[in-house]
Amino acid sequence: LNDGALYRVYINLSGTTKIGGYGVSFLRLNTATNSVANIYNENVFVLSYGLNLNKYINSLSIGIKIKYYFWGAALTTDYFGNSEKLGGANFGIDFGILYKLFKDNIYFGILLQDINQPRIDDNRVKKTDTKFIENMPFTLRTGLIFDFQNIHISNDLEFRNDDININLGFSKMFLDDKFVIRSGFSLRNISFGQDITFGFGLKPYNFLRF
16 A cells, blocks of 8 residues: 555464363454555454363364454445445354374364355345355365474465465474464465465463463
8 A cells, every 4th residue: 555554463362271272362454544544454253162072082182163254344435426335244163173193292183164155245245146245265274283392393285275275384482381483384376475474472371372
């Protein structure tokens, strides 16, 4: 944007229970200019819970995530003076399985994202207007996780529509697991290009993480 900016906000709260763990998070992407505070925004509110099934099936855990997608755009007016404000909202569902392999520090996982393929187009679009309907695509991710004391390495393959993506992540804990640094590498659709990321996190209490 020539006279504006692109904002990204992420907030996460997570913790553990006797048989699993929970998470609550919010992600917002917003574009704005000097004159318009909100041109376009995309948001997702997430509730997740993971359950350890060792009592019933050794080395197996499952998790579910419920996501509320909502987006909106600034009020626009066409040539004839008609005004409209676009926006939409819907729920998405993820389900995952994590299995501990023959060694305690190696795990295999499968994640099914947006199983219900929720509609994310404008709420006013009718079901019969198929050319204007847009759905979140179903995504399948599978990979391995390696845990070595305070070092965590993960890699996975992601299948989405006709795309195949490769992801690699690394994290290391410090200060009795209260501070973590993270880095990641992604190869999008094998040949489209790559992304490199870096970040850090804080865990002042067991129930609170940033």
